[in-house]
Amino acid sequence: MTERLSAQIEFLKRADKLKSVDRANFLLDQSRPENAAEHSWQLALWALVLRPLADPEVNIDRVIRMLLLHDLVEIIVGDHPIHLETDLQTLEVAEQAAAAELFGLLPEDQATEYMALWQEFEADATLDAKFAKYLDRCQPMFQVLCAPAPKQDHVQIVRDNLNGGRAAYLKDEFPEAYLAARSLLNETRPAETAFTTRLPFLAETDQLKSVYRASRLLDVERFENSAEHSWHIMLYAWVLAEYAAPDVKIDRVLQMLLLHDIVEIDAGDNPIHGQVDHAAQEAEEQAAADRLFGLLPKDQNSALRVLWREFEDADTPDARFAKAIDRFQAPVGNLETGGGSWVDYNVSFAQIEQRVGTPIKRGAPELWTWLLPQLDAFFTTEATT
Incomplete structure (x- = not known):
């Protein structure tokens, strides 16, 4: 078990580098370029929310998994914006090699599945795959078109993309999105459809990319944001699914982790090792859930709120595993970065056992068994220096 789990962790640590791959798109507030990890999280959210628009034969859980993986090769080959000329044949060869290298870090059975x-x-x-591609083609356009003050060269890229570019086929394949994009380009109000009634929520969630956590990226260049964190722990949950209880439904876990931090758009991040008024925090998060999920149609509002609440309560097997994964990722990162937030918050081994160990042991005890000797070694070394 130790060798297999160690290989899985090495893959997950390598995946952290996707958070440093910048794309041509900017956040809605135009503050910085979007990175490929938070883009992957956003696309997974689009898949979940736009499930009612998919062909009845589409398996949204498989679509979400595809979108979690789809840009990982950019860790090695980088992003290639649609408006720049690219040798597609050369790029395809490079991406296939990158996929083989990255997935090759995993145990053979998982490497084969993910590839x-x-x-x-x-x-x-x-x-x-077609539905996943629809989302990958149209979401970046709406990130431009829903911005309060988009860059005009980005608007032109969207126009060119619709007028004969890679998104032109959406006119026939995904007309709800195509017509909404056309209306926004023409600065007219889009017709009310199943797509446009969900667009305000999807646009609002872009703000999660600007909520920063206490944990750093593994290269320590900056703090991690909650959108890319959500993407990363979804990947953790999928890769480490075999350490869940037998009755855990991993795709429900992925959906919980996809949604779990959305309330931080209003309530902010509250570090686990910080001083927090838990009653005030819960009230703020409930109000945030009311506002944010309230942007969705009533039935979807109710369904996603129930899933978010289940994660918070952590009383079901699915939620306990989701919570364990949420607690497991940060220690892996802190061990890699010389202590990270433990140093910032002067955290003791006893506090780690209580705040981190308890939920991990409840939801994924084998992960705690793997982590414990490394924590013990780290804190013993710290105590003697």
């Missing part, structure tokens, strides 16, 4: 799913997305031939 096949990534290749399915790239081939764009199955119903699941």
